[in-house]
Amino acid sequence: MQEKITQDMFVPVRSDAHKQEYIARKHHSAFHDGWIRLRKNKAAVVCAVLIVVITVMSIIVPYTSPYAYYETDYKHKMNAPSSEHIFGTDLFGRDQWTRVWYGTRISLLIGLAAALINLVIGVFYGAISAIAGGKVDAVMQRIIEVLVGIPSLIIVILFMMVLPPGVGTIVAAMAVTGWVNMARLVRAQILKLKNQEFVLAAQLLGTSRWKTILRHLIPNTISVIVIQVMFAIPSAIFTEAFLSFIGVGLAEPKASLGVLINNGYKALRSAPFLLIYPAIAIVLIMVCFSIVGDGLRDAFDPRMKR
Amino acid sequence: MARYIGRRLLYMIVTLFVIVVLTFVLMKILPGSPFDTERFEKLTPEQQAAALERYGLDKPIPVQFLRYLGNTLRGDLGTSFYYTNIPVTRVIFSRLGPSMLVGAQAILVGLAIGLSLGIVAACRHNGFVDNFTMVIAVLGISVPNFVVAALLQYYVGLKLGWLPIGFWKTWSCSVLPSLALCFQPLATAARFIRTETLDVLQQDYIVTARSKGMSQARLLLKHTLRNSIIPVITIMASMVVNLLTGSLAIESIFSIPGIGGLFTESVKNNDYNVIMGLTMFYSLFYMLTILLADVTYSLVDPRIRVAGEKEGE
Numbered sequence: 115m116q117e118k119i120t121q122d123m124f125v126p127v128r129s130d131a132h133k134q135e136y137i138a139r140k141h142h143s144a145f146h147d148g149w150i151r152l153r154k155n156k157a158a159v160v161c162a163v164l165i166v167v168i169t170v171m172s173i174i175v176p177y178t179s180p181y182a183y184y185e186t187d188y189k190h191k192m193n194a195p196s197s198e199h200i201f202g203t204d205l206f207g208r209d210q211w212t213r214v215w216y217g218t219r220i221s222l223l224i225g226l227a228a229a230l231i232n233l234v235i236g237v238f239y240g241a242i243s244a245i246a247g248g249k250v251d252a253v254m255q256r257i258i259e260v261l262v263g264i265p266s267l268i269i270v271i272l273f274m275m276v277l278p279p280g281v282g283t284i285v286a287a288m289a290v291t292g293w294v295n296m297a298r299l300v301r302a303q304i305l306k307l308k309n310q311e312f313v314l315a316a317q318l319l320g321t322s323r324w325k326t327i328l329r330h331l332i333p334n335t336i337s338v339i340v341i342q343v344m345f346a347i348p349s350a351i352f353t354e355a356f357l358s359f360i361g362v363g364l365a366e367p368k369a370s371l372g373v374l375i376n377n378g379y380k381a382l383r384s385a386p387f388l389l390i391y392p393a394i395a396i397v398l399i400m401v402c403f404s405i406v407g408d409g410l411r412d413a414f415d416p417r418m419k420r
Numbered sequence: 421m422a423r424y425i426g427r428r429l430l431y432m433i434v435t436l437f438v439i440v441v442l443t444f445v446l447m448k449i450l451p452g453s454p455f456d457t458e459r460f461e462k463l464t465p466e467q468q469a470a471a472l473e474r475y476g477l478d479k480p481i482p483v484q485f486l487r488y489l490g491n492t493l494r495g496d497l498g499t500s501f502y503y504t505n506i507p508v509t510r511v512i513f514s515r516l517g518p519s520m521l522v523g524a525q526a527i528l529v530g531l532a533i534g535l536s537l538g539i540v541a542a543c544r545h546n547g548f549v550d551n552f553t554m555v556i557a558v559l560g561i562s563v564p565n566f567v568v569a570a571l572l573q574y575y576v577g578l579k580l581g582w583l584p585i586g587f588w589k590t591w592s593c594s595v596l597p598s599l600a601l602c603f604q605p606l607a608t609a610a611r612f613i614r615t616e617t618l619d620v621l622q623q624d625y626i627v628t629a630r631s632k633g634m635s636q637a638r639l640l641l642k643h644t645l646r647n648s649i650i651p652v653i654t655i656m657a658s659m660v661v662n663l664l665t666g667s668l669a670i671e672s673i674f675s676i677p678g679i680g681g682l683f684t685e686s687v688k689n690n691d692y693n694v695i696m697g698l699t700m701f702y703s704l705f706y707m708l709t710i711l712l713a714d715v716t717y718s719l720v721d722p723r724i725r726v727a728g729e730k731e732g733e
Contacts, residue, residue, distance in 0.1 A: 260435045260438055261435075263436075263439075263706065263707045263710075264439055264442075265703055267662075268683070269439075269442065269443075269446075271668075271683070271684070273446065276449045348562070356566065356669060359564075359566050360668050360669050360672060360684065375566070383578070389570060397562055397564075397567070401558055
């Protein structure tokens, strides 16, 4: 039995170019990609959660605690930790539990504020320098090269001694030279992107200058910025603690972790617990930020992809 | 190369000028005068005014600044007000020794331990030493050195009584402060050398060398280290300056008569010439060290041309 061969058996199957190129896997943006990699990094996730917990606690505890951070009680000076005062009391009978959390709040605030100021100045400076190019870039880079040579700690200490003590002063003093690194990183990143094919393609297709900057250059720089901020926060917290420790930081009864560590150090012989708790707090915060920072860098820095 | 160094030196002069102006202005805003501190309590207001006039401190600030600049260019940094009439250079150099000793010890110990830990960690990637090193690296960077110093002083110095604390006489007094300071360079060195060594060990020429039967030690020392040490040099440069010129907190904890202490002291006493001298000394030292590090790169790795762009892979 032979089947009849008809013409319609030889109609070519129309191929759909779209269907051929169809990618079944869901589309991931670069961010989503990084996010997936970050989630796999358990240490970073744990630390990120810890940072959130610490931040929330530092906001809540001073409000809910029965004691205020400045409330003195001379009948209970330097009490060891007990159910009434979880971390004990300090030289003036102030509740250390409240003070540690309050200090954490101030320290985090300073770290965040300093990092944000560095971010704003640094990103604008770096971006303008890189995008403008030419003479503007040359001049701006010479300015940076001059600023890089300034030993920042000396200048910060001088500022702290000249201006009245307070959170604002500390942040301002750190902002004087703190933004330089961010500016350099952002400039380097944008310079690298500026000459890549996708930017050229965008320009060829008639994308306006501003849209190129906003849609193509800035989003590709964000990972660099975020990573730098994650490292800037602990370094600002450290600088503040250092300044308070050598006595040019915040003034009593305000407390930051640095102030608490300084007070604890002075009372170390009779009440070591006064140093231990704020010390643990600052170490925990620094460890968490640096691990999350590392995690972010591994996740978002394409060069680190293996 | 010579042109590059020349250009860098030019920048240094500009930077130094900016720092001098900035410090001078800030210093003059500081409340008080050199002669109203406790040390000069006995001076009557008239005598104080006379002292100010004698040192030209009653003139307008721009005049004072120009005069200071002129003297400095002639190599005269003036004398200390607090340590009456002792030249600033002598005051600084008399305090330099202890800071340098503690700093140098901390760097050497930190580098030696940090580099070996980092290299071993890279060879045994994901092994025990590797994990241990990473924990040390994170802790070393995260724990403030003054906390370490305070704890060392309390437990090792006071409780155990192994080492002297609270005064500065013999070499043994420098052990604890050096220990407290060495963690940061240790952690930083370990971390960077580990990452770099891991990177280099994966490259083809290492595989080749290995397949030719080269011993592990020779491979590491002759072929790997030279490539992996470069970022460490960069990072260490600024750290060296910070440590050598004295960490303020450590110096006050262990009562070391170093230049960190001298700096705060001079700011508190409005000892203008010492503040200026110290700031200039510190800045120059800082900039020269960074320049030295940049030049060292090109010696360690001839592929890097100092003047050119340093591109990533």
